[in-house]
Each structure stands twice: as structure tokens, then as C-alpha cells.
Amino acid sequence: xxxxxxxxxxxxxxxxxxxxxxxxxxxxxxxxxxxxxxxxxxxxxxxxxxxxxxxxxxxxxxxxxxxxxxxxxxxxxxxxxxxxxxxxxxxxxxxx
Numbered sequence: 760x761x762x763x764x765x766x767x768x769x770x771x772x773x774x775x776x777x778x779x780x781x782x783x784x785x786x787x788x789x790x791x792x793x794x795x796x797x798x799x800x801x802x803x804x805x806x807x808x809x810x811x812x813x814x815x816x817x818x819x820x821x822x823x824x825x826x827x828x829x830x831x832x833x834x835x836x837x838x839x840x841x842x843x844x845x846x847x848x849x850x851x852x853x854x855x
Contacts, residue, residue: 766831767838778831782818786828787836789813791854798845800853803833 763777764784793809794801801809807829811822819825833852836842845851 766835768834769837769844770834772838782824782828783832783835785815785818786810786825786832790829790832790836790842794842794852794854796854798843798851798853799847800843800845800851802849802851803829804849806833806852 762780764780765775766778766783767775789810789812790806792813794806807826810829811819811825814822814825819828833842837844837852840855842852843855845853
């Protein structure tokens with residue numbers, strides 16, 4: 760059984776979900792390596808594509824499931840105040 764980590768969701772405060780720790784950390788590291796530190800940031804699509812290049816192939820073969828994990832980590836990092844969502848259309852994100 761793999762190790763788990765509790766993640767938050769900015770859209771449902773106070774609720775946590777346990778997810779695979781290795782995949783979470785890999786995506787978090789990839790996102791923080793690619794998301795800009797200032798506005799205007801990146802769209803979710805741009806962030807997903809940029810992060811793919813930094814993901815380990817053994818956890819994300821061919822980028823499989825990277826979209827779900829990108830969203831999971833983005834929502835958790837928003838809830839923790841590490842990532843900021845800009846009020847734009849499309850939505851844009853950057854590091855806090």
C-alpha cells in the first residue's frame with residue numbers, strides 16, 4: 760500500500776482527502792518549478808503542459824492522469840495560500 764497525504768480543497772473548506780503521496784509531491788514540485796511568482800501567471804492548461812516536462816515517467820507514464828493531479832494539487836495549494844487564483848477569464852494562477 761502506498762503512502763498517503765491529506766489534501767485540502769479551497770472550494771470545500773475543512774474537508775480533506777487522502778491521495779497518493781509520491782504523485783502529489785511530484786506534481787507539487789513540478790508546479791512550483793513552473794508557475795510564475797507574479798501575476799498574470801499561467802492558465803490551468805499552460806500550467807499542466809509546463810508541469811508535464813518535470814514529472815517522473817514512472818509515476819506519470821506519458822503524462823497519464825497529470826490533468827487530475829494538477830487540479831488536485833492546485834486546489835490544495837490554493838487552500839494553503841501557496842498558489843493564488845487571479846480573477847480573470849480564463850483563470851490564471853501564480854505563486855503567492
